[in-house]
Amino acid sequence: MAIIGCGPAGLSAAVNAKWRGKEVVMFGTKLCSPALHKAHEINNYLGLPAMAGDNLRKRFLEHAASMGITPEKQAVSAVYPMSGYFELQLRKENLQATTLILATGVAVARPLPGEETFIGKGISYCATCDGNFYRDKVVAVISEDAHGEEEALFLAGLAQKVYYLPLYDPVGSMPENVEIIRDKPAGFSGATRLEKLELKSGRVVEVDGCFVLKEQLPLTQIVPGLELADRHIKVDRHMATNIPGLFAAGDVAGRPYQLAKAVGEGQLAALSAVSYIDSQK
Amino acid sequence: MAIIGCGPAGLSAAVNAKWRGKEVVMFGTKLCSPALHKAHEINNYLGLPAMAGDNLRKRFLEHAASMGITPEKQAVSAVYPMSGYFELQLRKENLQATTLILATGVAVARPLPGEETFIGKGISYCATCDGNFYRDKVVAVISEDAHGEEEALFLAGLAQKVYYLPLYDPVGSMPENVEIIRDKPAGFSGATRLEKLELKSGRVVEVDGCFVLKEQLPLTQIVPGLELADRHIKVDRHMATNIPGLFAAGDVAGRPYQLAKAVGEGQLAALSAVSYIDSQK
Numbered sequence: 001m002a003i004i005g006c007g008p009a010g011l012s013a014a015v016n017a018k019w020r021g022k023e024v025v026m027f028g029t030k031l032c033s034p035a036l037h038k039a040h041e042i043n044n045y046l047g048l049p050a051m052a053g054d055n056l057r058k059r060f061l062e063h064a065a066s067m068g069i070t071p072e073k074q075a076v077s078a079v080y081p082m083s084g085y086f087e088l089q090l091r092k093e094n095l096q097a098t099t100l101i102l103a104t105g106v107a108v109a110r111p112l113p114g115e116e117t118f119i120g121k122g123i124s125y126c127a128t129c130d131g132n133f134y135r136d137k138v139v140a141v142i143s144e145d146a147h148g149e150e151e152a153l154f155l156a157g158l159a160q161k162v163y164y165l166p167l168y169d170p171v172g173s174m175p176e177n178v179e180i181i182r183d184k185p186a187g188f189s190g191a192t193r194l195e196k197l198e199l200k201s202g203r204v205v206e207v208d209g210c211f212v213l214k215e216q217l218p219l220t221q222i223v224p225g226l227e228l229a230d231r232h233i234k235v236d237r238h239m240a241t242n243i244p245g246l247f248a249a250g251d252v253a254g255r256p257y258q259l260a261k262a263v264g265e266g267q268l269a270a271l272s273a274v275s276y277i278d279s280q281k
Numbered sequence: 282m283a284i285i286g287c288g289p290a291g292l293s294a295a296v297n298a299k300w301r302g303k304e305v306v307m308f309g310t311k312l313c314s315p316a317l318h319k320a321h322e323i324n325n326y327l328g329l330p331a332m333a334g335d336n337l338r339k340r341f342l343e344h345a346a347s348m349g350i351t352p353e354k355q356a357v358s359a360v361y362p363m364s365g366y367f368e369l370q371l372r373k374e375n376l377q378a379t380t381l382i383l384a385t386g387v388a389v390a391r392p393l394p395g396e397e398t399f400i401g402k403g404i405s406y407c408a409t410c411d412g413n414f415y416r417d418k419v420v421a422v423i424s425e426d427a428h429g430e431e432e433a434l435f436l437a438g439l440a441q442k443v444y445y446l447p448l449y450d451p452v453g454s455m456p457e458n459v460e461i462i463r464d465k466p467a468g469f470s471g472a473t474r475l476e477k478l479e480l481k482s483g484r485v486v487e488v489d490g491c492f493v494l495k496e497q498l499p500l501t502q503i504v505p506g507l508e509l510a511d512r513h514i515k516v517d518r519h520m521a522t523n524i525p526g527l528f529a530a531g532d533v534a535g536r537p538y539q540l541a542k543a544v545g546e547g548q549l550a551a552l553s554a555v556s557y558i559d560s561q562k
Contacts, residue, residue, distance in 0.1 A: 012327040012541055019325045044300045046293045046544045047329055047337060049344045063330045128301060256552050260293055263327045264545015271537050
């Protein structure tokens with residue numbers, strides 16, 4: 001079994017497949033889950049309350065390591081579904097796998113000037129996760145699609161004022177304390193924490209926090225014929241894609257981008273892949 | 282938000298809903314998850330390797346308790362989907378909830394032979410609801426816990442004769458027209474209506490009606506109109522059932538019966554229910 005991605009979904013898949021006695025090879029990036037690495041505090045993963053995201057990330061990797069699973073820091077540049085197996089194109093060699101799980105997460109687009117500086121200091125990527133830190137404060141939401149409106153509405157119920165920057169059209173109706181700004185973000189500034197959102201027009205908006213909601217799916221061109229739905233890999237309730245033997249789990253398989261969902265889907269994908277291997281014998 | 286069931290799926294739902302600032306009321310049984318309680322060692326819940334099932338169970342309950350969530354040890358005997366809310370029938374009162382998550386797990390006991398055949402034709406799950414149909418008749422009560430004694434006493438005041446089959450110990454004192462039978466039920470038979478309760482010992486008891494009181498009622502009995510698929514609640518990828526505002530998670534929503542899947546689905550159901558509440562405003 002090959003697994004691409006070593007975030008929560010991929011690691012959960014690996015742990016489950018290994019526990020079922022399958023041979024697992026896993027590919028991933030340096031941090032495995034940049035989103036988890038950056039998360040200030042996570043309270044909604046059952047059994048491990050009030051954990052810093054990075055501690056959770058390390059704990060997950062240790063769990064996998066204790067079962068002999070170590071992610072290879074290597075990119076898979078292409079996947080070819082063959083008759084009865086998958087051919088994975090690596091940097092210097094090819095690898096054959098009976099079954100494959102895609103758990104690559106969703107890539108974040110190129111950061112804005114100042115964006116990385118203020119991550120965890122005013123910049124966040126999930127309103128429903130971090131919104132509670134901005135009760136009665138002033139926040140901005142930058143969104144590439146209409147999904148951001150839900151997050152803006154959620155924040156409007158908590159924050160004193162919400163600036164909403166839609167990078168799309170049209171926008172639905174918003175409560176009184178939401179101001180829609182038709183402009184583009186240019187960058188972020190502040191002393192130790194985020195203080196100002198700078199716009200392309202030259203306007204500067206003073207904020208306590210800013211939620212940057214963007215998405216960009218990798219891998220879609222890497223696996224020919226893979227069916228998508230709304231920019232994510234299309235899966236059924238067993239995490240099966242349209243390609244037999246190919247499964248997906250976690251953020252790449254759809255919203256919400258949440259930890260427990262990813263871990264649960266990783267388990268489901270692994271058990272489906274285990275059944276697939278057994279059916280091929 | 283009401284949640285029925287306090288196993289991993291229900292607790293994950295509660296923790297997520299609470300973190301999103303919703304008011305949560307949770308109903309459950311004594312152990313919350315008998316399966317987890319019994320599990321010798323669990324190795325495939327990411328982040329908590331090599332845990333005894335019961336330690337994990339306690340840890341989950343502590344996480345919920347730390348957020349102010351304590352399951353009420355009370356059975357919900359029926360749920361009525363009303364216009365814009367759900368009416369939950371408890372033992373002594375009713376409760377209204379905007380949204381409801383079913384996370385009841387799967388009943389360990391399958392229905393007895395003939396049980397499903399005679400539902401509404403002699404088999405009932407609530408003495409106080411249907412007792413009046415058996416005035417001066419002969420009924421049996423099969424109960425998994427001492428709560429059944431209240432129902433037997435109620436029936437003793439109406440029926441001519443009550444056979445009481447306790448599947449537990451000890452049993453309190455009963456009026457003269459209640460005969461306690463120390464045996465186990467084997468099945469039901471009759472022509473068009475229930476006529477006979479068959480026992481494991483071979484004894485056959487002639488009855489007009491039988492009240493089957495289990496910790497877990499058949500789902501369709503609790504929620505009229507709920508759509509099932511292969512004995513589980515039918516859900517979509519967002520854990521929505523066929524009834525608007527009603528969600529399901531964990532074993533009750535389908536196989537595989539696995540911990541991480543249940544926790545992930547609990548989170549999904551909670552986030553869907555939170556969106557539902559917000560959309561109702």
